[in-house]
Ligand SMILES: [Fe+2]
């Protein structure tokens with residue numbers, strides 16, 4: 001199942017997973033939520049209405065907490081600095097591009113949140129604004145994930161030592177506990193299960 005990145009058993013197994021595999025697994029969970037967002041925006045396009053604002057609020061929380069604080073936190077605080085020590089450059093190089101895209105993602109999530117609250121305050125036109133930002137976010141993150149999966153992570157696996165990867169993994173575990181915590185992790189899992197069943201059961 002697509003949400004398996006967040007299930008209990010997988011959570012246990014992730015403790016044994018290497019740092020890069022953990023980020024790849026998280027990318028799969030992110031891609032699944034982008035598909036759900038895509039389904040919701042298709043509905044907005046057809047009806048010009050937001051029928052389930054609570055689902056968008058749940059997704060936005062996932063994008064802010066799981067994707068940005070936790071996943072991007074692991075990359076920005078630990079993986080990218082480790083890559084810089086083996087000569088992969090920040091300025092004008094792949095790390096700079098990734099950081100810039102994380103910031104663009106943050107800005108787009110803020111725009112989507114703003115558009116949703118405008119819509120809920122009676123501005124019907126904000127539904128379309130939300131769709132424009134959502135489309136941009138989906139395209140941005142899918143491409144970003146492609147670049148990390150196909151370019152940056154293979155570089156990391158090639159250039160970082162086993163010891164460094166193990167050290168990263170310990171740091172990732174700490175970020176996950178500090179920024180999400182077990183209770184919230186389980187809450188996200190349940191939420192994604194419901195959203196997946198609601199929006200992706202035919203796919
Ligand atoms: Fe990233």
Ligand SMILES: [Fe+2]
Nearest residue numbers: 023071075148
């Ligand atoms: Fe990533």
